[in-house]
Amino acid sequence: MSLVLSIALTHVRARARQTLVGVLGVATGVGFSVMMAALMEGSQRDFTAQLIDAMPHISVTDTQRNPPVQPAQKAFDAVAIRGLKTPVSRPGIKNPYALMASIEAWLPGGVAPSVQAKAVIRFAGRDTAANVIGIDPKREVKVSKLPEQIRQGSLDDLYKSSNAVILGDRLAKKIGARIGNTLSLTAGNGRTMSVTVVAFSHTGVSQVDETQVHTLIKTAQILAGQTGLVNEIRIKTRDALAARDIAARIEGESGYKAVSWQEANEDLLSAFQIRNIIIYAVVGAILLVASFGTYNIISTITHEKTRDIAIMKSLGIPARTVRAIFVSEAIVIGLIGMAAGWVLGYFLSVGMGRIEIRSPFMDTTHLPIYYAASHYLLAGAVALAASLIAGYFPARKAASVRPVEIIRGAS
Amino acid sequence: MSAAESGADASQPLVELRKATRIIGTEVKTTLVADIDLAIAPGEFVAVTGPSGSGKSSLLYLMGLLDVPTSGSVFVQGRETTRLPEEQLAAIRLSTLGFVFQFHFLLPELTALENVTLPMRALKQRNVREMRDRGMELLTSLGLQDHAHKTPDKMSGGQRQRVAIARSLANEPSVVLADEPTGNLDTASGEQVLKIFREIVDARVDGVAGRSMVFVTHDLDLAARADRRVHIVDGRIVSDE
Numbered sequence: 001m002s003l004v005l006s007i008a009l010t011h012v013r014a015r016a017r018q019t020l021v022g023v024l025g026v027a028t029g030v031g032f033s034v035m036m037a038a039l040m041e042g043s044q045r046d047f048t049a050q051l052i053d054a055m056p057h058i059s060v061t062d063t064q065r066n067p068p069v070q071p072a073q074k075a076f077d078a079v080a081i082r083g084l085k086t087p088v089s090r091p092g093i094k095n096p097y098a099l100m101a102s103i104e105a106w107l108p109g110g111v112a113p114s115v116q117a118k119a120v121i122r123f124a125g126r127d128t129a130a131n132v133i134g135i136d137p138k139r140e141v142k143v144s145k146l147p148e149q150i151r152q153g154s155l156d157d158l159y160k161s162s163n164a165v166i167l168g169d170r171l172a173k174k175i176g177a178r179i180g181n182t183l184s185l186t187a188g189n190g191r192t193m194s195v196t197v198v199a200f201s202h203t204g205v206s207q208v209d210e211t212q213v214h215t216l217i218k219t220a221q222i223l224a225g226q227t228g229l230v231n232e233i234r235i236k237t238r239d240a241l242a243a244r245d246i247a248a249r250i251e252g253e254s255g256y257k258a259v260s261w262q263e264a265n266e267d268l269l270s271a272f273q274i275r276n277i278i279i280y281a282v283v284g285a286i287l288l289v290a291s292f293g294t295y296n297i298i299s300t301i302t303h304e305k306t307r308d309i310a311i312m313k314s315l316g317i318p319a320r321t322v323r324a325i326f327v328s329e330a331i332v333i334g335l336i337g338m339a340a341g342w343v344l345g346y347f348l349s350v351g352m353g354r355i356e357i358r359s360p361f362m363d364t365t366h367l368p369i370y371y372a373a374s375h376y377l378l379a380g381a382v383a384l385a386a387s388l389i390a391g392y393f394p395a396r397k398a399a400s401v402r403p404v405e406i407i408r409g410a411s
Numbered sequence: 412m413s414a415a416e417s418g419a420d421a422s423q424p425l426v427e428l429r430k431a432t433r434i435i436g437t438e439v440k441t442t443l444v445a446d447i448d449l450a451i452a453p454g455e456f457v458a459v460t461g462p463s464g465s466g467k468s469s470l471l472y473l474m475g476l477l478d479v480p481t482s483g484s485v486f487v488q489g490r491e492t493t494r495l496p497e498e499q500l501a502a503i504r505l506s507t508l509g510f511v512f513q514f515h516f517l518l519p520e521l522t523a524l525e526n527v528t529l530p531m532r533a534l535k536q537r538n539v540r541e542m543r544d545r546g547m548e549l550l551t552s553l554g555l556q557d558h559a560h561k562t563p564d565k566m567s568g569g570q571r572q573r574v575a576i577a578r579s580l581a582n583e584p585s586v587v588l589a590d591e592p593t594g595n596l597d598t599a600s601g602e603q604v605l606k607i608f609r610e611i612v613d614a615r616v617d618g619v620a621g622r623s624m625v626f627v628t629h630d631l632d633l634a635a636r637a638d639r640r641v642h643i644v645d646g647r648i649v650s651d652e
Contacts, residue, residue: 316505
């Protein structure tokens, strides 16, 4: 073993209690950092997965990102146009099935048409607002998890009776509807139709389960009063992270607004970034506080060992070796603290993962924890760097000791 | 290493001070030693005597490159050292000079053997086995073979001082400098230390004068055992015989 390391270990061993305090400081910092990172990334991944699963990756709607440019504006740069009315356009995507075919030609994944309509459900004398979604069940399975979200009945039950609907389970509970009940649906255009409840769906998101009604696309078209209407094409890509680029391409080719899941949830994703900054700042602060402990310990040892430092230097041991001894002590404390912190962090994460969360808005769930080697490596690296810096300054002071002053004083 | 081993000129002083003056303090200046001219030849056994505060230890620190003169020069084996950086001074101390202090100044957490091998480990000229063998050889020669694995707190004052002497000889220095080496010892232990010093000086390498020994003492009886006595008063040499 090298001279530096053997003296460093001797010092650290001889001050077991101080070393233990230093190690505990670093271990606590690393442990909580690992746990926080696991929890943070776990919740982020869980939320993102729910987001990606619950909705299509890309939604192409019958709107355009920018209002159409007037012909006069195209012809003359400086022309001022007043009093123009935006032309009334027929709702729905033009030639939706041709568009879907062209997308399917190059995009691996699922493409499904849908009709979105606002309606009011009248049942047992009560009116309740609902979002009616007309779907093609055969295509729907490729873009959503609706089949897995059916609680009673099945998706195919939509074919078993005319004007069949699947209600969100909370909506059904709210209005007191059961399988086989007939409800009255009234669209915004005043058209009313009777529908039969064939199944319930459950997404786990209260707001959705309280308002969502699925029906066949044809039924929704009748309710909206427009045959052949498709006002949304929903797309599920194989690579969810590529959705933004694919949406841009579809929008460029079709002219219709194509919104990726990232764009639709941009505020949430940017909130994640802010949250990450806050949490990393807190974690950094924890490790910084731990490094103060290490600084304190190395300073104390340096102070107590001033005479020994003077002896070593008087014998001719170079200042750099003395400096290396005390830096090594800090690194030893950092390394042991890091290893202990990893163990602590792992068990904290496991413990946190067992905590049940009950929410009125969501299903009962456990805290999501994501285990990643990178969390451990990052926390360990920061702790080691903090220990190194914490040890360097007292070590530098130790190396600058003039032996003659100490020896003269001791004599 | 000794003068003979280093191949240095046998007539050349191992350590030489020329007009060396050391003043400390900025506002209130105190002269520790003034205008010292002193040369230590190979194989010399020198006692530096003087009353308390006369500058004996300060003179030794200048000779041992632990301190640098405010003016004048210090030569070690003919090499002027006054303007050398601390790292080079440390290297000369490690390879050429040995120190014994009034208080043993052993590292308390290390065993006697570890303390003795410490300078060898820093110099890195021997492998682990050679260092251990040399350390044991030195401890044995000083009658400490049974105490090699004890820490200083489990040894008597005389034993600790002998370990410190063994440590000072670890890298086979040309000159051993001792500051009041018997000041903390009883008479018997003090006698033993002086005997060891004499043996160190009398040991010859290939028939050539070997190590020099300079020790500081205020005990004139002990000083009488040296071959040469330098008496210092108020930082100046008043007799050299």
